[in-house]
Amino acid sequence: MNNVQLIWKMLKLVKPLTLPMLGAVLLGVLGFLCAIGIPVIAVMAILQTTGMYAHFPLSWVLGILLCLAILRGVLHYGEQALNHYIAFKLLAIIRDHVYTALRRLAPAKLDGKDKGNLISIITNDIELLEVFYAHTISPVLIAFFTSLILLKFFAHIHIFAMMIALIAYLMMAIVIPFYVNHKGQEIGQKNRDEIGNMSSFLLESYRGLSTLLQYRAGNKRLEQMNERSDCIEDMQGQMKNIEATQVVCSQLLISIFAFVMFIVMYIFYLQNQVNVYHVITAVVLMLSSFGPVMALSNLANNLLSTLSSGRRVMAILEEKEAICEVTGQPHISFDDIHVDDVTFAYQQDDPILQNLHLHFDKGKVTGIIGKSGSGKSTLLKLLMRFYDPLRGVIQIGQTPLTNINTSNMRHMFAYVTQDTVLFHDSIENNIKIAKLDATSDEIQAACQKASLHDWIMSLPEGYQTPVSELGSSLSGGERQRISLARAFLSQAECILLDEPTSNLDVLNEGIILKALQNEKERTIILVSHRESTMKIVNQTIKMDQGRVS
Numbered sequence: 001m002n003n004v005q006l007i008w009k010m011l012k013l014v015k016p017l018t019l020p021m022l023g024a025v026l027l028g029v030l031g032f033l034c035a036i037g038i039p040v041i042a043v044m045a046i047l048q049t050t051g052m053y054a055h056f057p058l059s060w061v062l063g064i065l066l067c068l069a070i071l072r073g074v075l076h077y078g079e080q081a082l083n084h085y086i087a088f089k090l091l092a093i094i095r096d097h098v099y100t101a102l103r104r105l106a107p108a109k110l111d112g113k114d115k116g117n118l119i120s121i122i123t124n125d126i127e128l129l130e131v132f133y134a135h136t137i138s139p140v141l142i143a144f145f146t147s148l149i150l151l152k153f154f155a156h157i158h159i160f161a162m163m164i165a166l167i168a169y170l171m172m173a174i175v176i177p178f179y180v181n182h183k184g185q186e187i188g189q190k191n192r193d194e195i196g197n198m199s200s201f202l203l204e205s206y207r208g209l210s211t212l213l214q215y216r217a218g219n220k221r222l223e224q225m226n227e228r229s230d231c232i233e234d235m236q237g238q239m240k241n242i243e244a245t246q247v248v249c250s251q252l253l254i255s256i257f258a259f260v261m262f263i264v265m266y267i268f269y270l271q272n273q274v275n276v277y278h279v280i281t282a283v284v285l286m287l288s289s290f291g292p293v294m295a296l297s298n299l300a301n302n303l304l305s306t307l308s309s310g311r312r313v314m315a316i317l318e319e320k321e322a323i324c325e326v327t328g329q330p331h332i333s334f335d336d337i338h339v340d341d342v343t344f345a346y347q348q349d350d351p352i353l354q355n356l357h358l359h360f361d362k363g364k365v366t367g368i369i370g371k372s373g374s375g376k377s378t379l380l381k382l383l384m385r386f387y388d389p390l391r392g393v394i395q396i397g398q399t400p401l402t403n404i405n406t407s408n409m410r411h412m413f414a415y416v417t418q419d420t421v422l423f424h425d426s427i428e429n430n431i432k433i434a435k436l437d438a439t440s441d442e443i444q445a446a447c448q449k450a451s452l453h454d455w456i457m458s459l460p461e462g463y464q465t466p467v468s469e470l471g472s473s474l475s476g477g478e479r480q481r482i483s484l485a486r487a488f489l490s491q492a493e494c495i496l497l498d499e500p501t502s503n504l505d506v507l508n509e510g511i512i513l514k515a516l517q518n519e520k521e522r523t524i525i526l527v528s529h530r531e532s533t534m535k536i537v538n539q540t541i542k543m544d545q546g547r548v549s
């Protein structure tokens with residue numbers, strides 16, 4: 001996506017706020033005209049005192065000056081208020097779009113490793129777009145309209161004055177920003193990407209703090225972090241250099257063009273083409289009229305980071321989902337699962353599952369065993385339709401997964417993964433997430449099946465104990481049993497269990513396996529390395545390097 005396409009896409013988001021945007025531009029143009037008018041009228045006042053110019057009484061001129069100053073303040077306030085209203089409204093709209101996109105892209109997107117980068121996009125990058133919406137769009141329009149009006153003034157003084165001003169404005173508003181953008185685009189993008197990577201790195205370091213301490217790898221990690229920081233600092237230094245060059249060039253150009261204007265107008269004065277008031281007005285107008293185009297020129301620096309952030313945000317909005325949500329299909333009931341010649345790869349040319357043919361009987365317990373990395377969890381993710389196979393088809397009864405309404409499918413399956421996510425809420429609510437309208441009796445029955453009830457009752461607040469109070473004191477086994485209790489509570493007809501007993505002692509394992517065996521109505525697919533767990537299965541599938549062996 002090039003910059004023009006990107007800016008066009010970002011602009012399209014402003015559509016619902018066109019009216020406030022036009023208001024901001026109008027106030028901005030009027031505000032700048034007042035600001036530019038102040039020095040011009042001030043010159044009038046000075047000339048008045050010298051007697052060189054006396055069109056209006058001095059009191060009038062001073063009165064106009066005062067009005068312009070007050071108006072300038074009020075108009076600038078109004079413009080800024082409108083711009084920030086637009087920007088923050090738009091940030092809310094963009095956040096909403098991004099979260100909608102993430103819901104669409106999940107779970108495949110959240111299965112990836114780059115969560116820190118994603119957090120950086122959701123927080124920092126979206127925040128940076130404020131610069132585009134509050135400080136870019138209206139300044140461009142304001143500079144355009146204000147410059148047009150000023151050129152008309154210059155034309156009134158002399159056509160050459162207008163041409164000098166036109167060249168000056170074009171240099172400031174187009175040539176310098178173009179140069180800065182050309183110089184800094186790559187570094188701006190790299191800088192944003194590197195900040196995103198740093199965020200991932202920090203998140204990972206925080207999560208792995210105990211491992212780093214245990215293996216005394218903290219210093220090495222710190223070194224890597226410092227290297228990354230230095231790299232970001234270096235890039236930001238380069239960006240600041242470009243910014244400084246731009247500021248110096250802009251200031252230099254203002255002086256040069258004011259000087260050129262003075263020389264040219266003086267020559268015309270000597271030729272009696274203009275009077276002294278015209279000469280002074282043209283030079284003062286030239287010096288004071290750069291405000292709008294300067295704002296534009298200064299934008300080029302911020303715009304580098306903003307466009308890089310915009311590109312990352314737009315990439316999320318436009319990312320194609322791994323699976324498309326299915327709606328509008330007839331509701332179907334759960335039946336046998338057929339995996340027919342399925343091949344799947346996370347990355348092209350690296351197949352994880354190859355030509356897989358499997359059959360899972362309804363109401364039976366199927367165990368899947370195999371070496372680590374042989375694709376067992378991946379198969380469960382395909383059954384949950386987190387991904388679609390590259391080739392082949394998975395069917396429930398006669399219906400391919402791709403033809404079953406997504407919500408219909410999600411109701412059929414409960415998936416107990418190797419990680420249990422706990423929310424900052426009571427234990428009861430953490431379990432209830434599997435069935436929001438569950439009664440206390442149903443929750444207790446599920447917890448008994450998961451061998452969790454006695455432990456919960458031993459807590460001071462029982463089922464109402466906040467999980468956050470237990471914090472990291474929850475053992476791996478307790479977390480795992482909470483996850484199992486959710487599956488028992490859910491009304492899913494098929495439970496997919498990925499290493500459900502890996503953290504349990506023999507006693508708890510026994511209770512849970514018995515409960516699973518008693519779930520006669522449900523189909524259970526069980527991935528486990530433990531022989532004791534596999535004792536309850538009706539059929540076993542052995543996987544080896546993505547194939548059934």
Ligand SMILES: Nc1ncnc2c1ncn2[C@@H]1O[C@H](COP(=O)(O)OP(=O)(O)OP(=O)(O)O)[C@@H](O)[C@H]1O
Pocket residue numbers: 111112346347352370371372373374375376377378379
């Ligand atoms: N989101 C992902 N993106 C890319 N590769 C992945 C992803 N998830 C898993 N893999 C890779 O796919 C392969 C199979 O992984 P999978 O988790 O299915 O194996 P498994 O048989 O369940 O292993 P284990 O018994 O250790 O849990 C592994 O090489 C793994 O690195």
